[in-house]
Amino acid sequence: MERLTPTAPYDFPQMLRRPLSRISKAVAIDPETASYSRALRLPTRIVPVTVTDAGAVDQPDLRLAYPDHLSEDEGAAVRATVRRMFSTGIRLDQFHELMSATPEWEDAMERFRGLRPILDADPFESMVKVIIGQQLNVRFAAALTERLVDLGGETVEWNGVLLPVFPSAEQVARWSYDELQRCSFSRRKAEYVVDFARSVVDGRVDLDALWRMTDGEIGERLTSLRGIGRWTVECFLLFGMGRPDVLPAADIGVQNAVRRLYGMDRRPGEDEVRRLAEPWAPWRSYATYYLWQSLIRA
DNA sequence: GGCCAGGCTAGCA
């Protein structure tokens, strides 16, 4: 058991009550004990991890457990991944300070105090989930993601439980479009997902290289692939790369949430959202996440 | 039953 020492405020129980789209079969959440378990895919092996919090919002005590037979390098990789996924290095107090200057945000900032997104474990998984989420209601998107995990069929044993593992790019690349269509994927969505996996496997897309790129460079690289547009890249930057200042201003959900928060009589357009959001920089990703939350927990 | 959902592509002006 290792301590992860995030900065306060940090509301772990609230983070576990996430929007449906971020929950898949590959993640086991126990609300009773406030614990989060899943398998991580390292280059060398699959590693199950469990994260718990024995503290409170203003004194978080986040802890990480994983099997003790890992090498030093593997342990370091697991710790780095979990720290990134659980946003332990983010100074959320600065975000709260910034947004508290806007009266429209007062209620949301109080309700969501300490809330951070739980990011995806790796870029491949993230992109696949975002492509699945295009233009679909979140519930159905979550169901499709579960079927994808089922199709992979891989599990790892951890504390007496079998944890399903999100399929690798190599696995998905071998599937046919038909296989995904039988899981209720549209033909196009099946093509987008499988083709993306194939471009990762054959090296046309270097996911590791993305970490060293700017948001703009990542967008340029990824939107050149069929099925990946601006919205998809923005969500990928948010949930896959953990970039802090992304604003999907064309997103219907963001527009609906802004409309409600600001008491508008119609849905604002992309430009209007962008203008309104200027003062939220450099925290526009967190503002976006809180807006989505406000829709789900209305 | 119809409209909508945390869009994208291809085709056209």
Added chain:
DNA sequence: TGCTAGCATGGC
């Protein structure tokens, strides 16, 4: 560059 039809499916 900017607009639009078509896509596919489940939720409500």
